[in-house]
Amino acid sequence: MQRIYMDNNATTIVDPEVFLAMEPFFVRMYGNPNSLHSFGSEVKPSMAMAMEQLYQGINASDDDDIVVNSCATEGNNTVIMGIYFHSILGGDKNHIITTQVEHPAVTETCRFLEKLGVEVTYLPVNEEGVIHSDDVKNAITDRTALVSVMWANNETGMIFPVKQIAYACKNRGVLFHTDAVQAIGKLPVNVQEVPVDYLTFSAHKFHGPKGVGGLFIREGAPMVPLLHGGEHMGGLRSGTINVAGLVGMGKAMELAVGNLDYELSEVLRLRNKLEDAIAAIPDVLVVGKRIHRTPNTTLASVRGVEGEALIWDLNRQGIAASTGSACASESLEANPVMAAIGADKDLAHTGVRFSLSRFTTEEEIDHVIEIFPRVVERLRDISSTYAAGGGPACSVSPEQ
Numbered sequence: 075m076q077r078i079y080m081d082n083n084a085t086t087i088v089d090p091e092v093f094l095a096m097e098p099f100f101v102r103m104y105g106n107p108n109s110l111h112s113f114g115s116e117v118k119p120s121m122a123m124a125m126e127q128l129y130q131g132i133n134a135s136d137d138d139d140i141v142v143n144s145c146a147t148e149g150n151n152t153v154i155m156g157i158y159f160h161s162i163l164g165g166d167k168n169h170i171i172t173t174q175v176e177h178p179a180v181t182e183t184c185r186f187l188e189k190l191g192v193e194v195t196y197l198p199v200n201e202e203g204v205i206h207s208d209d210v211k212n213a214i215t216d217r218t219a220l221v222s223v224m225w226a227n228n229e230t231g232m233i234f235p236v237k238q239i240a241y242a243c244k245n246r247g248v249l250f251h252t253d254a255v256q257a258i259g260k261l262p263v264n265v266q267e268v269p270v271d272y273l274t275f276s277a278h279k280f281h282g283p284k285g286v287g288g289l290f291i292r293e294g295a296p297m298v299p300l301l302h303g304g305e306h307m308g309g310l311r312s313g314t315i316n317v318a319g320l321v322g323m324g325k326a327m328e329l330a331v332g333n334l335d336y337e338l339s340e341v342l343r344l345r346n347k348l349e350d351a352i353a354a355i356p357d358v359l360v361v362g363k364r365i366h367r368t369p370n371t372t373l374a375s376v377r378g379v380e381g382e383a384l385i386w387d388l389n390r391q392g393i394a395a396s397t398g399s400a401c402a403s404e405s406l407e408a409n410p411v412m413a414a415i416g417a418d419k420d421l422a423h424t425g426v427r428f429s430l431s432r433f434t435t436e437e438e439i440d441h442v443i444e445i446f447p448r449v450v451e452r453l454r455d456i457s458s459t460y461a462a463g464g465g466p467a468c469s470v471s472p473e474q
């Protein structure tokens with residue numbers, strides 16, 4: 075059976091060019107870059123080139139730092155815990171601002187700090203799943219140590235007003251972190267235009283390898299390492315660097331930026347073609363206006379069909395998608411994003427997310443368009459909660 079991968083916000087295929095770039099560093103040039111002998115020194119030029127690709131990819135200046143780590147979860151933890159040690163434990167601040175729809179790598183780190191006495195504001199989102207920059211302005215106090223707001227949401231694809239938020243923080247002298255995992259390779263990310271202090275990303279979200287990520291640190295922004303040990307990354311992150319991963323991430327960044335026009339045209343067209351077909355099904359609503367979303371993502375609420383049942387049935391048909399619900403069962407927690415946007419109790423368990431990539435083909439989209447309505451109809455026929463015409467799923471209707 076032909077399998078179709080539509081879950082690129084979870085992880086992506088490694089671009090073949092990336093794999094080729096990495097291969098030598100597993101089998102021929104495998105030295106530890108910290109070693110003084112030739113096995114160590116011979117890998118340094120390739121590492122330097124990869125770092126340059128990362129700097130160019132987000133338009134970072136030479137005075138800024140990019141710390142290579144294992145993933146965005148590590149990067150998010152490093153920023154938030156580092157601010158705790160620097161500005162809260164070691165300073166007169168005690169407040170962090172974030173949103174209700176951040177990835178758990180941000181929200182769970184904040185919840186951990188609340189146990190240590192830190193005050194955290196989780197800004198609510200509107201029916202589209204985003205906040206307004208004024209929400210941040212109004213939440214900042216003289217005790218605020220950090221604002222952390224994602225560039226784009228992994229479940230809805232909704233894009234946050236990070237430029238306005240960055241300037242609002244700058245004007246109040248508050249440090250700003252953005253989790254850019256779902257923006258790199260889908261949107262232009264330029265840290266000269268958006269004055270963030272910290273920015274995190276993960277290679278496996280833009281066709282690089284799993285297990286390597288990056289943390290951008292603006293010149294002058296305080297940094298307390300999460301991992302201590304040997305002298306690596308200038309003392310900002312101990313641990314022998316993943317040379318092959320860094321080389322792969324650099325190449326992936328170069329390709330991601332180079333394919334941005336394709337992402338914003340062809341991937342967008344294929345996503346919209348799929349979304350139009352999904353939105354045409356009765357009692358199905360797509361979350362968020364397209365103009366405010368990343369070009370590859372669709373989150374749909376399918377009244378009367380639990381998200382988990384939907385993705386399992388799609389999986390049986392060879393189609394890999396993900397649920398917008400953390401889990402579908404009534405007895406388990408509804409998806410915080412769906413709950414946050416005001417979806418009613420039933421709808422909070424019915425989300426299905428499709429996320430495309432530059433490797434998604436028109437034939438694959440046409441196949442999903444053919445299969446998806448049949449899956450919905452089959453599951454609704456056996457649904458105990460669905461009656462046709464059950465009314466709109468939530469307040470947001472699909473927009474062009």
Ligand SMILES: Cc1ncc(COP(=O)(O)O)c(CNc2co[nH]c2=O)c1O
Pocket residue numbers: 083084085145146147148177179224226227228229253255256276278287
């Ligand atoms: C916005 C965002 N931040 C951080 C992470 C964590 O990245 P990691 O540390 O490399 O794992 C993810 C992964 N998001 C998803 C992982 O699976 N489905 C997703 O939507 C994410 O989407």
